[in-house]
Amino acid sequence: MTVDPTAPLFLGLMSGTSADGIDAALVQFPQAGGCRFVQGLTHGWAPALRARLVALGEGGPLQSLEELGELDARIAIAFADAANRLLDAAGVDRAQVTAIGSHGQTVRHRPLADPAFTVQLGDGNRIAELTGITTVADFRRRDVAAGGQGAPLMPAFHLAMLGAAGEDRAVLNLGGIGNLTLIPRQGTVRGFDTGPANALMDAWCQRHTGQGFDAGGAFAASGAVDAALLASWRADPWFDLPPPKSTGREQFHLAWAEARMGEGEYAAADVQATLLELTAATVADALLAQQPDTRRLLVCGGGVHNPRLMQRLAARLPEVVVEPSTVHGLDPDYVEAMGFAWLASRTLAGLAGNLPGVTGAQGPRILGAIHPA
Template sequence: MANLTEPAPQPSLGNYYIGIMSGTSLDGIDVVIAQRSRSGFKQIAACSPALPEALRLQILKICQDKQVTLQMLGEVDHQFALACAEAVNQLLKNSNINAQQICAIGSHGQTIFHSPLGKFPFSQQIGDANLIAARTGIPCVADFRRMDMAYGGQGAPLVPAFHHALFSKNGKNRVIVNIGGIANITLLSEDKPLLGYDTGPGNMLMDGWINKVKNQPFDKNADFAKHGKVSSLLLTQLLSDPYFALPAPKSTGREKFNLDWLEQQLTEIDGALLSDADIQRTLLELSAQTISQQIKQSSAGGDVFVCGGGALNPLLMQRIQSLLPLHTVNDTNALDIDPMFVEAIAFAWLAEQRLLKAPIALKSVTGARQDAILGCVYLA
C-alpha cells in the first residue's frame, strides 16, 4: 500500500531531482540527476547500470510466462528496488552530490503487465518505493499510472506531458518519438490538443529475436539487420495485427508484442523459409513503418525528434527519415537533451509535479475523464 503522507516537501527553483526509468527492453536502469531551472530541466549526471543478469531473467520470465508465485513476485519486487537504490547511491557518490540536496526521486518501476482495456483495467509495476526511499534517504514518488486509470484513462503513455512541458515551442509543430522496447509518439501542435500514444514495437522484437538466434542483447548498429532483406510477405503479416489500426488513445507492451506473437506470425506464412537476418531486417522495418505511418496519418507538420535506444540505431533512423521525406528527423541532442535519458528526466519532472500537487495534463492522451495528480509520495 502507498505510504502517502502530507504535506509533501515543497520544491523550489534550483533543487535537484532524480528520475529512474526501466523500460520494456530490460536492458538496464536509467538514472538521471536533473536540476530545475527557469528554462526547464537540466541534466546534471546520469548512468545506466545493467540489471543483474539473474534478476533480468526473472523479470523476463514473469513477463513472458504471465504466471508467477507470490513468493517470487515479492522477492523480485524487493530485488528490483534494491538495484534502483544502489544505482541512485552510486550516481550521487560519483557526482559529489549528497542525498540532502535531492528534493525527490521519481521512479517509474518495472512494468510486468499492462492491461488497460479489460473489464477491470490495471497496470502493474514492481520496485518497492519504500525500499528506495529507505536505502537512499530521499523521498520517492512512484505509482504514477493508476490514478489516471482510476479516471478511465489507459495510464500510458505518461511522457507526452513532459514532452509538452520541455519541448513545445511557440510557432512550431514538433513530433517527439520515443523508441524504447515499445515506441510512442507525441504530437506537439499550436492549434490542437496534446496527443500521444504507443505506435507498437520499438526495439523489443528486434532485441528478442537477435537474443534468440545470436545470444546478443541487441543488434548494435543494426549490423545483423543490414545482412538481411525485408520480407514483404512477413511485413504484411505483421502489419495485419489489429493493434496498428486502432485509433488513439492506445497503449501496449510486452504482454502483447513478444516472441510468442512473432512465432505465431511466422507460422502463418511458413517463416521457416526466411533467414534469421531477413527476419531481423523485417522487424526493423516494422518499427520504422508503424512509427512513420502514424506521423503521416496525424497530418502533423514540423520536425521529428527521436529519443530512446532506437535513436542509436542508424538503419532505423535512416528508414524513418526515408519514410518521412517532408520531415527533418533528428535525435533529441538537437534540443540539448541526451536521447538516452529523456524518459528518466521525465520521471524526475513528474516527481516535481507531484510535490507541487499539480495535475498532469494527460486526458487528451490517455482518454481519462479528467487530468489528475499522479503518483504517491513515500517519505524516507
C-alpha cells in the same frame, strides 16, 4: 556538469519494456524553464532477475504471492542501487536531492481489461529507506483508476521541454515499445504507443547472434526486408486501433512474431531487417495518420543509436526532419528518466502529471504515491 545552487535537484529512475537496465538521471528544473541535466548512468540488472522480468512482461505466470513480494523488494533494491551509484559518481549529498521519481518495472499492463489495471514493481518505501530521499513512485495506476490507459505519461514532459509555437512537432521514444507525442502548433497534445520497437529486435538478435541488441543496426542491414512477412505483421488489428492506446511486451513478443511467420523459412538477418522495417513503418503510419503536417520528429530512447532505423524512419517520412533530441538539449538516453524526475516535482507541487487527451483519463490527476525520507 556542476550543480546550479539556485535550482532544486531531482533524480529520475526508469526501466522500460526492454528491461535492459535502469536509467538514472540527476536533473534540475530552473524557474526560468527547461531541464538541466547534471549527470546520468545506466545500472544493469542481475541476469537472472532480468530474465524473470522479461518472462513476466511477456505474460508469463507468476509462481506465487511469495514471488511477487520478493520481486517487488529486489526491484526496489536495484533501483536504489542505481540512485546511490549516480549520487556517488556525481559527488552529490543525499540531503541536496528534493525527491526521487521512480517508474518501477512494468510486469503487467492491461488497460483494456475489466477492470483495467497496470502493475509496476519496485517498492517506493524501500527506495526511500535505502537512499534517504523522499521517493515518488507508482505513477500509472491513478490514471488507470480515472479511466485512462496509464500511458504514455511522457507527453506532458515533452510538451514542457520540446514544444514550439512555430511548427507541428512530434517526439518519438524508441524504447522496447515505440510511442509518439504529437505537439501541434494549435490544438491538443496527444500521445500513444505505435507498436514494437527495440524489444522484438533485441529478442531476435539475442536468439540468433547471442548479442543483447543489434549494435549499429548491422545485423538488420545485412538482411533484406521480406514484404509478405512485413504485411503479415502489420495486419495485426492492434495497429488499426485509434488513440489513446498503449501496449507492451505482453502483446508484442517473439511468439507473436513467429505465429505470423507461418511455415515459411526465413534467413535470420532478413527477419531482423523486417522487424526493423515494422518499427519504422508503424511509426510513420501513425504519424502520417494522426498529424500529417508534422515538420520535425525528435527521437529519443535506445533506438536513436541504431543508424539503420533512423535512416528508415527518414526514408518513410521524406517531408519531416528526423533528428535526435540531443539537438534540442535533451540527452536521448535519459529523456524518460528525466521525465519521471519532472513528474515527481509535479506531484510534490500538487500539480497534475497526466494529459487526459493522451491517456483518456476522466481529467487531470496528481500521479504517484509519496514515500517520505
